Amino acid sequence: MSDEQIRKKEWLNRGYPLRMKLLGKYAVRRERVARAEYSGIQYDKTGSGGHSGNAMQAKLDSIADVEAEIAQLEQELDAVEAEVEQAIRSVGDDTLRSILEQHYLGYLSFARIGREIGYGKENMIKLHKKALDAVKSTPEYT
DSSP states (O other): HHHHHHHHHHHTTTHHHHHHHHHHHHHHHHHHHHHHHHHHHOOOSSSSOOSSSSSHHHHHHHHHHHHHHHHHHHHHHHHHHHHHHHTTTTTHHHHHHHHHHIISSSSHHHHHHHHHHHHHHHHHHHHHHHHHHHHHOOOOOO
C-alpha cells in the first residue's frame, strides 16, 4: 500500500475509534441505569428519579454525566462521518464507492463485504486499494 493510500485509509477510518468509544459509553449507560433502577429509581432520561437522597442523586448524576458524554461523541461522530461520506461521494465507480461506504460508514469488515458481493480476500484487497486511489482528496490526517 502506498503512503497516499495509507493516509487516505487513516483519514477515512477516523469514525471507527469514535464508534467503538460510543458503544462503550452506551454499555456504561445501560449499566448505570440498571444499577439506579435496582436501587429503586425509575430513570426516564430526564434525570428525575423516584427517590431523593445523596446516594440516589449521585446515581442520577452519573447517568446524566454519561448521557452528556454520549451526546458529545454522537455529535463528533456525525461530523466525521459527514466528511468521510463527502470524500467517498467523489468516487465515480459504484462498486468501489459501495465498498468504501460499507467499510468506512457501515463499519463492515472487508471479509463480510466480499462475501456479500461475491469477491475473495485477494480481490477485496485489490478493490480496496483501487477505491482508495479513486478518492479524490482528503484533508491532512491529524
